[in-house]
Amino acid sequence: MPASTPARGAVMRVAVPGVLIQFAFGLSFVWGAVAPAVSASAHWSSLALGAVFSAVPLGYAAGVAVGGWLAERVSPRRLCLVALGVLAGSFMIAFSAPSTVSFVICYSGLGLGVAGGIALAGTLAAASQLLGHRLGGLAGMLTAAYAGAAIVEAPIASGMLHVLGWLDVLRILGGFDVLMVALALRWLPGLGAAGGARAEPSDVSAWALLRSRGLILAGAIEVLGTPVGAYALAHLAVLAKQGGASGAVVALTIPAAAIGNTAGRLLSGAASDRFGANGPLLVVLGAAALAAAGLAALPLTTVVVPLGMLAGIGFGGPAGLASRLARDSAPHAPHAAFGLVYSAFAFGAFLGPIIGPPVGGGPRAWALLGGLAAVAFLLAVFRLGRRQTPRFATGGQPRGGG
Secondary structure, eight states: OSSSSOHHHHHHHHOOOOOOOOHHHHGGGGHHHHHHHHHHHTOOOOOHHHHHHHHHHHHHHHHHHHHHHTTTTTHHHHHHHHHHHHHHHHHHHHHHSSHHHIIIIIIIIIIIIHHHHHHHHHHHHHHHHGGGGGGHHHHHHHHHHHHHHHHHHHHHHHHHHSSOOOOHHHHHHHHHHHHHHHHHHHHOOOOHHHHHHHOOOOOOHHHHHTOOHHHHHHHHHHHHHHHHHHHHHHHHHHHHHHHHHOOOHHHHHHHHHHHHHHHHHHHHHHHHHOOOSSHHHHHHHHHHHHHHHHHSSOOOOHHHHHHHHHHHHHHHHHHHHHHHHHHHHHSSSHHHHHHHHHHHHHHHHHHHHHHHGTTTTTTHHHHHHHHHHHHEEEEEEEHTTTTOOOTTTTSOOTTOOO
């Protein structure tokens, strides 16, 4: 916690660039809006379409885990500059030589995935140095900005598809987002590494963090609770179209899920500062399980929009709670722990779009993914009764007590 309340101008110099950077990487959610056009014109299979979406969280898991560890040792600006370089270089390769391979590896895995995870670790580290006592709401705001891009850019992409091909649409939006990150970084102040900003920097080893029972439980909850919403964001528009929904309903599915995703991140993060992580966690996991049950049992033509929004809440909530879960489990290495918890969330998001198609999609997929969310809910109930003081596998407590 800062020794004194930071100046409003200093807070804005971190918050505004952080929001803009996260908004730029939210381009990943636009894939759900352009996927029907890619399927129709480029004839990519449903598995290929899902792989492009899934490669983002898989790369994100790696990027945020590495970025969270580096945030204890490297300045936030430097982390974000690395992310910008990876983003721009990967987009250049994917857009100049488009194919399923280049899009899975470069556009999604490296550009929006690895770079996005590194950028999130950098922006959260910068902001937490000034507002560490509001870490939950802060992380919720940043991840909500990431998810909120779909609310703005998905309708724009859908409109542009009427006059441009899907590749040109992504080139335009991708170029704009690279420019946005570059401009935002010019305003980000040159803060030091997060570990150096604390009175007692972390000396907890990576192995000790990986063996922390609290982090293992938090990671399991994130992995199991996330796939419902990820599957919805990747496939719900296509499933609604195949199920006979009108064009207007199909067009609303992704924005509705995106609104739920954004609201889930923002509200759960803010709620965790007031009520702790457990209550909000049960709410969002319950939303995911309920959405899956409804989508499995009811005709998509009538319920796809509201249940898509509910699935979005179930997807965004665990992301907004990741920072609070990490700090509860490892308060002496919050950025490294956040990287691990958020990478678990990202891995769950990777699993969702690729679990559904092999089991036949539709009701079977929703039932399977809803079952995973129900298990996550039970683990969250178990977490209520656990002692939250972190115990590391090094044989003692981290320096500074706890």
